[in-house]
Amino acid sequence: MAEKIEDLNLPSATVARLIKESLPEHVAVGKDARAAISRAASVFVMFLTSRASQEAQHETRKTLLGQDVIKALEELEFDEFIEPLNVVYKDFKEGKSRKSTPRKKAVQNGTEDGDEEHEDEVMDEETGE
Amino acid sequence: MEDSLDLVVDDLESPIQDTLDNSEGVVQQSALVSHEALKNTENLPKPTKHVKLPISKIKHIMKMDPDVTIIQQDAVFLVCKATEMFIEYMARESNKQMANNKRKTLTRRDVDVTIESKPQLCFLDGALE
Numbered sequence: 131m132a133e134k135i136e137d138l139n140l141p142s143a144t145v146a147r148l149i150k151e152s153l154p155e156h157v158a159v160g161k162d163a164r165a166a167i168s169r170a171a172s173v174f175v176m177f178l179t180s181r182a183s184q185e186a187q188h189e190t191r192k193t194l195l196g197q198d199v200i201k202a203l204e205e206l207e208f209d210e211f212i213e214p215l216n217v218v219y220k221d222f223k224e225g226k227s228r229k230s231t232p233r234k235k236a237v238q239n240g241t242e243d244g245d246e247e248h249e250d251e252v253m254d255e256e257t258g259e
Numbered sequence: 260m261e262d263s264l265d266l267v268v269d270d271l272e273s274p275i276q277d278t279l280d281n282s283e284g285v286v287q288q289s290a291l292v293s294h295e296a297l298k299n300t301e302n303l304p305k306p307t308k309h310v311k312l313p314i315s316k317i318k319h320i321m322k323m324d325p326d327v328t329i330i331q332q333d334a335v336f337l338v339c340k341a342t343e344m345f346i347e348y349m350a351r352e353s354n355k356q357m358a359n360n361k362r363k364t365l366t367r368r369d370v371d372v373t374i375e376s377k378p379q380l381c382f383l384d385g386a387l388e
Contacts, residue, residue, distance in 0.1 A: 138320055144311050145346060152347035153354055153365075162367035166387050167349045170370070172320060173386045174345045178338055179321040187326070194321075196333035203341060207379040211344045218340055219333070222309050 138172045145171065178202055310339045317342065349373065 145168040149159055179194075181202035186194050196219070203211050317339040321330055353369040356376075360369075374380045374387075 138323075140312060140316060140342075144313075148311060148343055148346045149350040149365075152350045156363060157354060157357070158364040159350075160364050160366045163353065163365040163370050166367050166370040167346055167353070169387050170349055170374075170380075170383050171342050171346050173383060175317055175320045175338060175342050176324065177382045178341060179324050179327060182334065182338070183324060183326045193329040193331055194327055194334045195331045196337050199334050199337040199341065206382075208341070208345075211341055211348075214344065215337060215340055218309060219337060222336055223333070225309070 140168055140171055142168060178206065181206055310336065310343065312339050312343055314339055352377065 142164070146159070146164055149164060149167060153159070178199065182194055182198040185198040185201045185205075186192070200212060200215070203209070203215070314335055318330065318335045321327060321335065321338060349370065350365070352373045353365055356369040356372045357363075357365050370387075374383045
């Protein structure tokens with residue numbers, strides 16, 4: 131499988147924006163510095179993943195879980211990331227649970243009116259087809 | 260039946276307007292969608308992007324690790340977010356180096372010095388070609 135090196139690169143515009151937003155306005159960023167940070171970030175992904183994978187293996191798990199990533203960050207001495215990360219993680223999980231509500235079923239079933247009342251009708255329609 | 264359809268359309272026009280800008284077709288096809296379902300759509304969080312880096316790309320890099328088979332969605336999210344923080348961290352730290360030299364443009368050299376000076380960045384030694 132021919133994996134191009136470029137496949138590892140993160141989108142330069144996004145990286146540039148992240149860099150810019152974390153610096154004072156008057157500071158400019160050279161192209162070479164941007165490229166270096168972008169490259170470093172790609173390596174970071176691989177490094178963090180590798181470490182997280184080890185955590186999972188310690189617990190004889192094949193699935194890489196969120197907790198493995200958190201543990202890996204601790205082990206790699208990036209503790210300062212953990213607290214803010216947990217805050218965003220909480221939002222993310224809440225957003226996920228909000229999305230997976232029963233209302234999705236109703237949309238797919240194509241009910242015209244209140245779900246519960248006409249549930250039987252809907253069932254009939256579905257099986258009928 | 261028709262009455263309830265009218266109710267659906269009229270009721271939803273104003274509140275839904277913003278969230279369903281391009282979906283007039285959906286409102287017109289309200290026969291296929293339950294009133295309840297659309298009502299709940301108002302309460303859906305507007306697609307707040309939790310991450311700026313592309314999740315798919317991050318996942319792609321993670322999967323290059325031969326020890327990694329199954330990755331939980333949360334794990335990808337956390338790696339993605341941690342990488343964003345990492346980019347910001349690299350930018351800030353490099354900026355400190357630059358400030359020491361009283362320049363205003365971040366260069367590759369500032370990044371290199373940062374890597375050399377921080378023990379947790381030793382994984383980047385020689386990794387940036």
